[in-house]
Amino acid sequence: MGSIPTPSTETFDTLKIAINDTAPQLRKLSDDVRVYLPRPLTGPATELYLTKPYRRFMTTPSSIMRSTTRTMLL
């Protein structure tokens, strides 16, 4: 391949705007993503939760502590 092409400013902006417009929903997705993990993979799907709070985050900021002590979804 020769020089690496640069997309147009219009495309650049379109991508950015599309993501920014959806950022709140994406944040919720990132925070609350639930994983259904059958073991083995082809077994019945079960939603797995890790419900007990993490107690080993003693060195992390309190804001992160609070967010991670919410129900953590596996």
Add this chain to the structure above:
Amino acid sequence: MTLLRDLNLEVTPHAYGVATSFEAEYGSGGRLVVFNAEYDALPGIGHACGHNLIATASFAAYIATIAALKQSGRPGRVRLLGTPAEEGGGGKALLISHGAYKDVDACIMAHPTNTKDEFGPENEGIVYRPHVGTSMFNISFKGSPSHAAASPWNGVNALDAIVLGYNAVSMFRQQMLPTDRVHGIILESGEKSNIIPHKASVAYCIRAATIERMATLKARVIDCFQAGAVASGCDMKIEHLASYAPLSPNKVMSQLFTKSMAARGVQMDCDLRIKDVCPGATDQGNVGYVVPVIHPTYDIDSGQGNTNHTYGFTAAARSDKAFNRTLLVAESLAELAWTILDDDEVFTSVKTEFDMDVIQRRKLISEEDEYKLITAFDPADVKNKAQGIRPAFKCVCKHDE
């Protein structure tokens, strides 16, 4: 899936017969680019590998690419594929075997990590970073029980088969490559000391830098245990579990992504000379043997010592900083997808590189053996496919009869 529907995008649950997969697709004609929305978690430590961010990045990139397709009116298709169970379950391997990547032109995803810890405080991520491959398997031995004192000569000792195999593997280590790894545990070794152990089993894992080396290494390790089976007179059975093929990111795609991130103010490392093979494995590696792939690793400022699979990384994966960096990464993933869909010259370069790699591999490993290594075995189908990689000589045991 709820969010996709909220955005008026169609989604198919249980895609390709995999209960925990889903698929969404937009566009028509042209080329097809897939974003892998990878999800999994680690028992006890949750999102310690940042799968919440991986899925989010692919989701965001999917939405953005749709916007670019709508704006341009150009042909092209983009797909969001839910790929479950990356942490050992081999979800993508199963999806490959179920045809999820058929007719796909490129596959894209990104992975959060702690490259600052590994490569220095200025490092924002490594775009081109091959990973080793790994293959997991269990081997069980069947002998005959007998009273260990009164009539040991009537027994066939399955634990002996394991001990011989374990020692043979240990001797083999001297001839292994520096990038080879073989590690395993004994799952069962007998139930009572006064009974000759008639059932014993091991769980093993091999890792290697290339898929052909994986095949060789796996066959050699199986040979070692086969030797134990022959010497002890036991029957031997192999259960092949997930194999994660070595990851070989597409270089053209890696360069494009690096340039895109730089345009967004993030300078990531993209040295195309292989200086470092990541010792971790990913099933995105498997996809890379079917279509051109990219798997950039980006730093999320998780802090010193907080590498993947630690409590600290779990905390960082939920931080605003990590989320914002993930959205930036998603923009560049989308830009890469758009370029592949839109630019014929770029796609030709991506495809040519991929095709040349296939030609090189065919000199070293057959298409059939490669396919066996990159596809998952359905548990119900294991018996039919159980001898994915044969030992160097024909198995003389009766277990498979």
